[in-house]
Amino acid sequence: LGLCTLRHGAAGQGQSTPAACSPQCRCDEDGGADCSGKGLSTVPAGLSAFTYYLDLSMNNITELPANVFRNLTYLEELRLAGNDLVFIHPEALSGLHQLKVLMLQNNQLKTVPSAALKNLHALQSLRLDANHITTVPEGSFDSLQQLRHLWLDDNNLTEVPVGPLQHQGNLQALTLALNRISHVPDGAFANLSGLVVLHLHNNRIQEMGKNCFSGLDNLETLDLNFNNLKSFPEAIQTLPKLKELGFHSNNIAIIPEGAFLKNPLLRTIHLYDNPLSFVGRSAFQNLSDLHALMLRGANMVQDFPSLTGTGNLESLTLTGTKIRVIPADMCEDLSVLRTLDLSYNEIEELPSFQGCMRLQDITLQHNNIQQIDHHTFQGLTSLRVLDLSRNQLRFIYHDAFLSLSALTNLDLSANSLASVPTAGLSALSQLKLTGNPAMRSSLSAKSLPKLRSISVPYAYQCCAFMACDSTPSSSERDDRTKAVDAEMERVPLVVHCSPSPGAFKPCTHLLGSWMI
Amino acid sequence: HKRNLGGNPGCTGGCLTCSLYNGCLTCLPKLFFHLERDGMKQIGVCLASCPKSFFGTRSPEKNYCSKCDSECDTCFDKNFCTRCRAGSYLHKGKCQESCPDDLVPSDTKRECVPS
Numbered sequence: 001l002g003l004c005t006l007r008h009g010a011a012g013q014g015q016s017t018p019a020a021c022s023p024q025c026r027c028d029e030d031g032g033a034d035c036s037g038k039g040l041s042t043v044p045a046g047l048s049a050f051t052y053y054l055d056l057s058m059n060n061i062t063e064l065p066a067n068v069f070r071n072l073t074y075l076e077e078l079r080l081a082g083n084d085l086v087f088i089h090p091e092a093l094s095g096l097h098q099l100k101v102l103m104l105q106n107n108q109l110k111t112v113p114s115a116a117l118k119n120l121h122a123l124q125s126l127r128l129d130a131n132h133i134t135t136v137p138e139g140s141f142d143s144l145q146q147l148r149h150l151w152l153d154d155n156n157l158t159e160v161p162v163g164p165l166q167h168q169g170n171l172q173a174l175t176l177a178l179n180r181i182s183h184v185p186d187g188a189f190a191n192l193s194g195l196v197v198l199h200l201h202n203n204r205i206q207e208m209g210k211n212c213f214s215g216l217d218n219l220e221t222l223d224l225n226f227n228n229l230k231s232f233p234e235a236i237q238t239l240p241k242l243k244e245l246g247f248h249s250n251n252i253a254i255i256p257e258g259a260f261l262k263n264p265l266l267r268t269i270h271l272y273d274n275p276l277s278f279v280g281r282s283a284f285q286n287l288s289d290l291h292a293l294m295l296r297g298a299n300m301v302q303d304f305p306s307l308t309g310t311g312n313l314e315s316l317t318l319t320g321t322k323i324r325v326i327p328a329d330m331c332e333d334l335s336v337l338r339t340l341d342l343s344y345n346e347i348e349e350l351p352s353f354q355g356c357m358r359l360q361d362i363t364l365q366h367n368n369i370q371q372i373d374h375h376t377f378q379g380l381t382s383l384r385v386l387d388l389s390r391n392q393l394r395f396i397y398h399d400a401f402l403s404l405s406a407l408t409n410l411d412l413s414a415n416s417l418a419s420v421p422t423a424g425l426s427a428l429s430q431l432k433l434t435g436n437p438a439m440r441s442s443l444s445a446k447s448l449p450k451l452r453s454i455s456v457p458y459a460y461q462c463c464a465f466m467a468c469d470s471t472p473s474s475s476e477r478d479d480r481t482k483a484v485d486a487e488m489e490r491v492p493l494v495v496h497c498s499p500s501p502g503a504f505k506p507c508t509h510l511l512g513s514w515m516i
Numbered sequence: 517h518k519r520n521l522g523g524n525p526g527c528t529g530g531c532l533t534c535s536l537y538n539g540c541l542t543c544l545p546k547l548f549f550h551l552e553r554d555g556m557k558q559i560g561v562c563l564a565s566c567p568k569s570f571f572g573t574r575s576p577e578k579n580y581c582s583k584c585d586s587e588c589d590t591c592f593d594k595n596f597c598t599r600c601r602a603g604s605y606l607h608k609g610k611c612q613e614s615c616p617d618d619l620v621p622s623d624t625k626r627e628c629v630p631s
Contacts, residue, residue: 058564105565149592173593175592178575202575
């Protein structure tokens with residue numbers, strides 16, 4: 001029971017005899033008593049007066065009578081979680097002047113036991129989560145001037161307990177999540193200047209006062225996920241220290257211009273699963289600490305958002321929009337970008353990504369891109385995955401992939417290509433070319449030494465990469481045998497090629513149509 | 517923390533469903549599911565509060581224990597520590613090796629405290 005270090009002045013009273021304990025508990029000589037999960041219906045007697053940690057969780061205690069802990073004046077942590085507590089006598093906790101942590105979660109309380117809390121002047125952490133609390137009486141926490149962490153989540157609150165919270169200048173972390181709060185009024189947290197974390201997720205919040213967060217000068221984390229917000233939470237503009245913001249899974253359609261202007265320290269913004277239709281072009285400017293931005297399905301957005309001043313973005317996902325043009329200077333703002341997902345837009349032309357030297361993963365599938373120029377991917381020596389599938393590619397410059405020495409996965413399927421340049425693809429292990437009906441010529445395995453998997457438009461093209469049982473014409477065989485022998489020393493044959501040739505799909509290309 | 521709270525009769529400790537080999541598979545409402553190491557095995561347990569260096573995450577579908585930041589002994593969520601490991605000091609939910617100017621480190625409390 002490695003519960004705690006030796007307490008000062010409490011357990012070590014020079015006694016040689018073991019500390020008193022209750023037969024239903026396990027006690028250690030540091031003043032810790034574990035009586036959890038013993039089926040107890042009352043607080044056991046006989047505990048040492050120097051007990052500083054008492055765990056009574058997961059028992060069947062339904063009420064706490066008056067003065068039940070009066071001998072335990074050194075108690076600092078009391079755990080009563082997971083009982084069936086319905087009633088706590090106003091004097092039940094009297095005498096616990098040194099109590100710092102009180103755990104009452106997972107019980108049956110219908111209201112905050114404010115009378116019982118009144119003398120806990122040293123209390124720092126109070127857990128009341130997972131009860132059935134519908135009301136927080138005025139003044140419930142007034143005497144708890146050292147309170148730092150308060151859990152009221154998973155209860156039945158229908159409003160923010162504004163009054164009871166108004167004197168909690170030392171409160172640093174508060175959760176009101178998983179309640180039935182539908183409205184956050186102005187000034188709801190006015191005096192909580194010390195608050196750093198506020199969780200309001202999984203409520204029913206539809207509207208918020210524009211000044212509902214005013215006073216939260218030190219708030220760093222705000223969680224509004226899984227609510228019914230219909231408009232962008234403008235109230236965040238009074239949160240200068242905000243770093244982590246979540247409002248995903250709401251009903252927000254518009255991210256306005258300058259949305260995060262007053263939140264320059266933002267590191268993460270979770271806003272997915274909102275029916276976004278419009279995002280202001282300047283919404284994500286000047287967020288120098290933002291590392292990831294994910295915008296999906298903002299189907300009315302036509303302009304690529306301006307990311308000036310957001311220079312530490314490592315991951316950008318912008319899909320499902322009407323964007324047709326990527327700004328030529330995009331990489332000037334995003335020099336540390338590592339993953340870029342611009343799939344499912346209407347992009348026709350690509351700029352040069354040369355400035356984004358750290359790019360490892362580019363997804364551009366499902367756009368209208370027609371051509372890849374020689375400078376498009378130039379200099380991207382860290383690029384590993386490139387997905388250009390489902391575009392309208394007709395032409396790729398012969399040296400377009402020359403510098404992609406780290407590329408392992410290339411997907412060009414479902415385009416209109418007649419050929420594919422392989423120069424520079426020495427590290428490629430997976431290549432997808434299906435769905436390019438005009439690509440009839442045989443492919444050469446020589447320039448793809450590391451290939452492990454390839455999908456091609458026609459089965460006969462697999463014969464260059466795998467041992468085929470059908471017998472090609474003698475001249476083809478001689479060439480191929482020489483080529484295969486040459487390759488065998490250097491390059492093992494491809495592990496998987498599809499569609500693989502067979503009896504009805506011989507290696508020879510029969511009169512141009514497989515239907516015969 | 518073993519207590520049969522009315523789940524499947526074969527299961528104890530707040531499990532709703534369990535298996536002999538894996539312990540709890542799902543928990544009774546409002547309890548936190550946690551994978552505890554048992555030698556080479558991991559077994560599922562259902563808890564009213566998560567063990568040290570873990571914090572509880574509640575959601576309508578399930579409640580589970582998640583790891584605190586490596587510096588924390590205990591925490592409120594992944595961004596906010598409530599007690600630090602020995603050698604670092606708590607200030608506004610962060611565990612630091614030194615304290616801001618107007619505060620001094622307290623080794624017993626493992627916090628930055630007014631000088």
